[in-house]
Amino acid sequence: MSERAPHQRHPSAAAGVHPAADRITLRGVTATGFHGVYPDEKRDGQRFVVDAVLHLDLAPAAASDDVVDTVHYGELADELVAAIERDPVDLIETLAERLAAVCLAREGVHRVELTVHKPEAPIAVPFGDVSVTVDRAAAPTRAVVALGANLGARAAALTDAVAAMAALPGTRVVAVSRWHDSIAVTETGPDPSKPGYLNGVALLDTALAPTHLLHHLLRIEREHGRDRGAHVERWADRTLDLDLIAYGDVTRDDPRLTLPHPRAHERDFVLAPWLDIDPDARIAGRGRVAELLAELRGGTR
Incomplete structure (x- = not known):
């Protein structure tokens, strides 16, 4: 029938x-990396600061009160630091893609807005900050x-x-x-x-x-x-x-x-x-x- x-x-x-309105925000994750176009950047290193906004459904975690149903942001921060500290790249655009992939690998995260700050970039004039932001979604x-x-x-x-x-x-x-x-x-x-x-x-x-x-x-x-x-x-x-x-x-x-x-x-x-x-x-x-x-x-x- x-x-x-x-x-x-x-x-x-x-x-x-339909996007989830729920999000977890992690700001100011800081680590030393050896990324940059110039030889002294790869030799001496500098600070990189990361802000991440994770889009995911938080209703299961709210119902269960169990960290297994959400993103453990302490563990995520450790993973972001490790990704900054590993093999150097020239561009912070490339680093941002790497870090976004780290976030999207977390179960339940279906979108991330991620910013990489490079406050010590080799710029000849006074400046406050330079950053790159990417917005990526999981398949x-x-x-x-x-x-x-x-x-x-x-x-x-x-x-x-x-x-x-x-x-x-x-x-x-x-x-x-x-x-x-x-x-x-x-x-x-x-x-x-x-x-x-x-x-x-x-x-x-x-x-x-x-x-x-x-x-x-x-x-x-x-x-x-x-x-x-x-x-x-x-x-x-x-x-x-x-x-x-x-x-x-x-x-x-x-x-x-x-x-x-x-x-x-x-x-x-x-x-x-x-x-x-x-x-x-x-x-x-x-x-x-x-x-x-x-x-x-x-x-x-």
């Missing part, structure tokens, strides 16, 4: 990425999110969830599959006596870190009445289910998040909608989604 035309681009795909990552619901107004819940994902910072919805009907699965297998599911898949381009994206998916679930508490059995009916299936080619397995989703390759209701919008889709470590679905439907898995 189709409640949305297949292969549909979401309206937000043409609208660009977005393609994420795959599976949606499902078997209680209430299922199609409305899925449509609302897509709109909520489109509003996430640093994120745009690229495509959404048609909605697929499926039988509820319980511990003992498919159970036609339970309310049927409506399922789909959305492709996102996001600058959010995978754990930050997961934080928001869980929040959207809660806003639609989903309870993931320990008292709720795993196979309970759901007002909304959002699973992060894949995040680029990232593989990870820790208590917070496993990527790719460990059971995605076993689920027709994930693989079939995914193929609606990405016929060449692959699951890292598993292979092509088309082949996985064919094997699943052929009973070889």
